[in-house]
Amino acid sequence: GIQVEQSPPDLILQEGANSTLRCNFSDSVNNLQWFHQNPWGQLINLFYIPSGTKQNGRLSATTVATERYSLLYISSSQTTDSGVYFCAVDPPFNNDMRFGAGTRLTVKP
Amino acid sequence: NAGVMQNPRHLVRRRGQEARLRCSPMKGHSHVYWYRQLPEEGLKFMVYLQKENIIDESGMPKERFSAEFPKEGPSILRIQQVVRGDSAAYFCASSADRDSYEQYFGPGTRLTVT
Numbered sequence: 001g002i003q004v005e006q007s008p009p010d011l012i013l014q015e016g017a018n019s020t021l022r023c024n025f026s027d028s029v030n031n032l033q034w035f036h037q038n039p040w041g042q043l044i045n046l047f048y049i050p051s052g053t054k055q056n057g058r059l060s061a062t063t064v065a066t067e068r069y070s071l072l073y074i075s076s077s078q079t080t081d082s083g084v085y086f087c088a089v090d091p092p093f094n095n096d097m098r099f100g101a102g103t104r105l106t107v108k109p
Numbered sequence: 110n111a112g113v114m115q116n117p118r119h120l121v122r123r124r125g126q127e128a129r130l131r132c133s134p135m136k137g138h139s140h141v142y143w144y145r146q147l148p149e150e151g152l153k154f155m156v157y158l159q160k161e162n163i164i165d166e167s168g169m170p171k172e173r174f175s176a177e178f179p180k181e182g183p184s185i186l187r188i189q190q191v192v193r194g195d196s197a198a199y200f201c202a203s204s205a206d207r208d209s210y211e212q213y214f215g216p217g218t219r220l221t222v223t
Contacts, residue, residue, distance in 0.1 A: 031211070033211065033212065035214070041198060041216075041217055041219070042216050042217070043152075043200060043214040043216075043217070045211075045213060045214070048211040086151060086152070088152070096142065096154030096157060096165065096167075096168065097142070097144075097152075097154065097202075097212060098154070099144075099151035099152045099153070100151060101150070101151050102151055
């Protein structure tokens with residue numbers, strides 16, 4: 001089945017720093033989503049981005065489907081950005097989303 | 110417009126008891142997905158349902174687990190004779206249709222088996 005790899009697994013930043021999270025996937029996909037799981041466990045949709053670039057405030061994402069990767073950019077990070085960021089893909093002919101192992105982000109004040 | 114609702118948010122069961130987890134999809138959504146997140150891991154797909162139909166249950170354990178999505182009411186994930194290894198967060202997601210792939214997740218139910 002499709003493999004989804006996220007890097008780095010852990011990231012510690014000082015408040016105000018920028019970061020880039022990466023998601024590589026091993027096969028073509030119909031859909032790619034980025035989620036933020038906050039310290040209380042809630043999953044928050046960040047982007048639905050099977051291809052192209054989107055921006056939402058301090059966050060933006062780019063998916064290059066032909067090269068099978070997606071990037072999540074966080075600028076001017078805040079302590080509330082802490083948590084785990086998951087990339088999930090929806091392979092063709094499948095009914096489920098496959099999640100990566102996540103990047104655990106800690107933003108220190 | 111309410112998002113995906115799950116209840117209870119926290120559930121404690123003793124070994125051998127039954128656990129029932131409920132999920133109400135977003136208004137207008139007819140596709141429901143259940144995922145399980147074990148501690149310190151990502152989410153793993155369990156089952157995909159439409160109204161009154163199980164479409165794909167390839168991620169469900171073969172025994173003790175069942176799911177339904179009746180014509181009326183929420184989707185139910187049922188775990189019989191729970192064991193400690195069932196302790197996890199169970200997330201439900203919904204989408205408008207199969208061609209609208211974006212899935213919206215509920216807050217999850219945290220099951221603890223004592």
